Amino acid sequence: MTGMERTEIRLAGSGGQGLILGMQILFRALGLEGKRAAQSQSYEPTSRGGYCYSDLILASDPSDYPLVTGLDMIAALSQVGIDRSLPFIKPGALVIVDERLVETPPTGPFNLHVLPLSQRAAAIGSPRIANIIALGAMAKLSGVCGKDSLETAVCLETPPKFAELNIAAVKEGFAIERLAPAG
Template sequence: MAHMEIRFSGSGGQGLLLSARILAAALARQGRHVAQSNAYEPVSRGGLSRSDLVISDGEAAFPLARRVDYLLILDAAAATVSTHLLHQGAVVLADAERVPDPPRGDFRTIALPFTETARGLGNPRVTNIVALGALCTLAAPCPAEALLDALLAMTPARFERLNRDAFAAGLAMAVQEPA
C-alpha cells in the first residue's frame, strides 16, 4: 500500500477522533507516514464530526482526504457529506442501526451492526472500537496486533477487557464480509 485515505465520520461524542488517533499511532509505530486532520461542530455531543487519515509509505504532507478509500460512518448526520470524495473501488462502512440510508454509488457499501454489537457487550460507547476492528479487517492498514497495542496504550486500563472484546467483535464481524 503506497497511499490510503480513511475518513471517520459521525457525530460528536462517538469517539471518532479517538479511533483515528489510535489508528494513526499504530501506523506510525509500523513506520508509516500519517497526516491527520479533524473537524467538528462546536458542540460537545451531536454535532457533525470527522477525522481524516492520509497514510503513505513516503511523506503524507497534506492532512485532508481528497480521494477517500475507506469511509466509516457512525451516524446518519454524516451519511452524505463525504460521498463526493469516494471513488470507484472505495469502501463505505456504515453502522446498520444509526445509518439506515447509507450512501450508494460506484463504490462498495457495507452496513454492519456496530452499535448493536457494542450494546451486546454492555456498553454502546465502544461502538467506535467495534468499527475500528471491522475497518482493520477490511482495509488492513496495519496488523491487528499493532492496532490492539495502540488501543490499549491510549485508553484507560479499567476498560481493557471491554476494549479487547469490542475490537475482537469488530474483527470477527468483518471477516464474514465477502471481498
C-alpha cells in the first residue's frame, strides 16, 4: 500500500473459477506480510457459471465497513464478472481482464490490462489456475504483496499435490504483465 488508508480489491467472474480460493490466498499472503485485511464473497445459487466475486479490503487501521464501496483493483475472468463490477471501479483503478473470456473489455478512466490468463493457464497445465495467474499479475502490477508471500500462501491454502502447479501459476502471473497495457 502506497500511503493509502484503504485499498479495495476484487476477483470477479463465474462460479467454478476459483475466485473465492484466490482471494483467500491473497488474504493469507497479506497476513504473512503483517497487513490488515477483511475478506468477503458472493455467488449466485448456481453450482457453476453464475456471477461470483470475492472482495478484500486492505486497511491500515481496523475498517469499520468491510465491504467494497469503490474498487482500486479488479481481476475479471469473465464478461459477467467485469460487467457487474464496472459501477464499483474507481478512476485510476488497476483493471485486469482475461483476453479470451472477456470479449468486450471495459473502457474508462482506469489502468486496463487485457492479459492471456486462461490461455497461459492451459499452456502451463490446467485451465483451473487462471485465478492464480491473475493474482500473480495483480500483485506484480500493484505491489499489493510480494511474490514470496503469495507463493507461501498458495502452499498453505491449496492441496500439496497442486503446489508445484500453483507456484508455476504465481510465477507466470508475475511474468505475464510484460504485455503492454490496453488502451
